[in-house]
Amino acid sequence: GAVVSQHPSRVICKSGTSVKIECRSLDFQATTMFWYRQFPKQSLMLMATSNEGSKATYEQGVEKDKFLINHASLTLSTLTVTSAHPEDSSFYICSAPPAGRWDEKLFFGSGTQLSVL
């Protein structure tokens, strides 16, 4: 089945540094990818929708200058957390619907646990 690869799985960084998270679709083209954030014991919160070749669409309350999204190819989307602070510590997950079919199930990356010291 379709696979979404997400790296790194865990990252620890100092406050003020930037962290890049990659999400790759391995055997299908992902024209769209979703980025979620999940705090402990809470559900997934959609941060932004990444569109190949165009600007990402951010959800209300998500700072686009802090969470930079790049979707330069049909198989790769990246999320960069700029100037990370402890409150950005969270579990970040990407997902993609196959072939842009919004009515189909999502394929999830394995998630990235970000800890900002």
Add this chain to the structure above:
Amino acid sequence: QKEVEQNSGPLSVPEGAIASLNCTYSDRVSQSFFWYRQYSGKSPELIMSIYSNGDKEDGRFTAQLNKASQYVSLLIRDSQPSDSATYLCAPGGSARQLTFGSGTQLTVLP
């Protein structure tokens, strides 16, 4: 009104019992529904999808859909401790983004 609402948890059932998880949704356009299971510290994994009214069975799992009532449920028969996880309900294709319910945390007690 929230787009997706799930029965509040946490839910505890003894091993071997039936666990019942419920979900209501507000968007009448939704034609597909998915149940995901998420273990702590892991990303969600799909366990059931349902598109038509009625029941769909897959092993110990049965999804039930009632589009008129905008209600979808998941039954887990012969619950096992390994079923202990958070279960997320998600309608698909109804909006620009796929929304998740808050999840129901299930604990199966040995």
